[in-house]
Amino acid sequence: xxxxxxxxxxxxxxxxxxxxxxxxxxxxxxxxxxxxxxxxxxxxxxxxxxxxxxxxxxxxxxxxxxxxxxxxxxxxxxxxxxxxxxxxxxxxxxxxxxxxxxxxxxxxxxxxxxxxxxxxxxxxxxxxxxxxxxxxxxxxxxxxxxxxxxxxxxxxxxxxxxxxxxxxxxxxxxxxxxxxxxxxxxxxxxxxxxxxxxxxxxxxxxxxxxxxxxxxxxxxxxx
Numbered sequence: 001x002x003x004x005x006x007x008x009x010x011x012x013x014x015x016x017x018x019x020x021x022x023x024x025x026x027x028x029x030x031x032x033x034x035x036x037x038x039x040x041x042x043x044x045x046x047x048x049x050x051x052x053x054x055x056x057x058x059x060x061x062x063x064x065x066x067x068x069x070x071x072x073x074x075x076x077x078x079x080x081x082x083x084x085x086x087x088x089x090x091x092x093x094x095x096x097x098x099x100x101x102x103x104x105x106x107x108x109x110x111x112x113x114x115x116x117x118x119x120x121x122x123x124x125x126x127x128x129x130x131x132x133x134x135x136x137x138x139x140x141x142x143x144x145x146x147x148x149x150x151x152x153x154x155x156x157x158x159x160x161x162x163x164x165x166x167x168x169x170x171x172x173x174x175x176x177x178x179x180x181x182x183x184x185x186x187x188x189x190x191x192x193x194x195x196x197x198x199x200x201x202x203x204x205x206x207x208x209x210x211x212x213x214x215x216x217x218x219x220x221x222x223x
Contacts, residue, residue: 063208
């Protein structure tokens with residue numbers, strides 16, 4: 001894991017654990033998210049559309065086995081679902097701002113159910129720039145959530161009713177590679193969700209995206 005990102009993530013987790021330092025922890029988290037999203041922005045600006053559905057590490061174990069645009073979709077669908085359907089319990093950005101039509105996505109799920117060539121085919125259908133704009137909208141929405149969050153809310157847990165709501169919304173595929181997410185999310189409190197989908201999850205996938213772009217650049221130089 002990128003040392004600077006890992007250190008900021010560790011610092012954030014320590015700070016939000018105490019009421020006195022909680023506001024500072026949120027500031028560190030927002031700073032980390034800003035840096036990470038700048039990395040995504042740089043990739044979107046520098047690479048052509050066809051790079052976003054290529055899989056230079058196809059078949060490998062790890063997040064780098066995906067595509068660039070799948071990674072963006074996946075990270076921000078999860079964040080949208082967790083932030084809005086779970087924490088805020090309001091309408092997701094995807095539906096509120098008609099991003100499904102704009103992105104041309106054939107699915108509303110996180111994409112965990114997709115494997116191998118399915119990921120490549122899914123990626124080819126997406127409008128990369130629209131997916132990026134959707135990601136930005138989700139990030140901004142979550143940042144507002146974080147700014148308004150109070151320390152006392154961190155221990156809020158989720159119920160069977162919350163699980164049923166997620167299942168009914170079909171936001172997560174019933175495929176075994178995806179359905180576990182619902183129990184995973186609902187097994188955490190708000191603090192736990194901040195630690196994973198809103199921070200560490202970003203780091204893991206953006207590091208994978210950097211590996212993908214590095215490999216694509218190497219191939220481009222050789223050719």
